[in-house]
Amino acid sequence: MSLRKEALKGLFWRSDFYGASTEGGMASMHLGLLTGFIKLGHTPVFASSGRMRLPDVVNYYFIPYSKLLMNLPEVLNLPYNRKVSKSLIKIIEKEKPDFLYQHHADLNYSGTILKRKLGLPFILQCESVQYWVKKNWGKLYLKHHLKWAEEIQWAAADAIFVVSDNVKKMMVELGVDEKKIYVNRSSVNPDVFSPEIDGSEIRKKLDIESNFVIGFSGSFAQWHGVEVLAQAVKYISKLIPKAKILFIGDGLLRPKIESIIKNDNVEKSCILTGLVPFNEMPDYLAACDVLVTPCVRTGEGSEFFNSPIKLYEYLSMGKPVVATDIGEQGEVIQHLTNGMLCSEQSPEDLAESINYIYKNPDFAETIAANARKTVLDKYDWKLNAQKVIEIYHQIINKKRGK
């Protein structure tokens, strides 16, 4: 059965302020969803407040933030509502999209403005409850504004896509209509992250051709658990003397990671590559023998509600994966079938799991093949895009009273 019903045009926009960065999980998510939409034969139009790496066929509109409000945090997001809405109305008149798809951002309610003025179906994507994130992980400026803007968007949206069951649960507890929240987990483009990719060039470049290579990719942020991996290096080195741990990425925790590695005297076992362009990431992952995602919960008693894109990229590479048994990771990875689960915040357990894979190459091969199959069956961005289309049709049918 063909996934395509009719060619649609969707206006997607990213309204958060993200400076000039074109890499990272959020950029991958947008690129993946748009690529999936195109693969299904539909036409995406994209607008954002910064530069984006997009396929050439996508009509892209750059709507920058005001130059006037660039020295104070958060406030700049409020007047951007007016600016982005005015620009998007012109874009909508020109492009005539069938629906609006906004990636939710702090203090932004431009989707609500557009829906009110134009009556187009409005789909909102939420990575998290921003109010909760700012309160627990960041700095909560303009808390009333933030809460109100979020509530407005949730109420006005015809459908809300969230990345995990935990985000859905949080939103339902805050009074959002459960019937309009859909879980659409992160995914991957299996043509880009493929087992066919040869990592030998990178192994040669990094002089790790004869090593057993353990890879981590992503931001050096707390929830990624990169500290746990750094603490695990001393155990891994004892268990697997020829192990090399490849830290692919960068971030705020880098000095801390370097300090752990130095204090444990395991510098020779580690390579910190720094930021790697997105198009080179598959080559780096291909150079690894096992890939790890040691994510941790942050904040006392909080659930893990993130949807780590790297998990899907790893699985798609057809490599053995070790992940901590929390949140989405524990749901996607079936222990000893398509990967290995280990305890959260336990460097020893992480090292033991990696060692088990090292010592059992046949087992490693089996879970790697199953990992790839998991992605092809369930976690291709094309399937996410298909879900968006299905929900669009449901909204339209509901409006028509079918």
Add this chain to the structure above:
Amino acid sequence: MKLLLLLSGNKDRLLTSHNLESADFDVIKLDEKELAKPLKMIRLIKSKRWDAIYFGTIENILQRFHFLMKLYILFSYPKQGSIIDESGNEEKYLLSEFLFFQCPKAFFEIIYSMFVIVYYYIKLPIIRCHYVKKH
């Protein structure tokens, strides 16, 4: 020796696009959030007598906190520096520009921000009432 505070982007691309020699620079990677910590920043730029302070970004027009960066250059020993990006754009620190353009602009920004906050403090509950009741 000069100091490059790398906020974003690639050190080599930045220096090459401005014909600057890598050997002349101490490079410190800095998260944008650190700019909002004045004591830490001033301690950092005064920790050594550099000849000039550069802030490096991927693209200047998409970088926030220009006022703070120039303020830190003002506090540095050489009082010389620039904000540079990977496309070869440079925003030089000039005392007169800082005093007679950046400072009044920052003052206006604070006043305008206060207005924006109050305006949306009134507007958002009205819109919220409309939607939250309706749905």
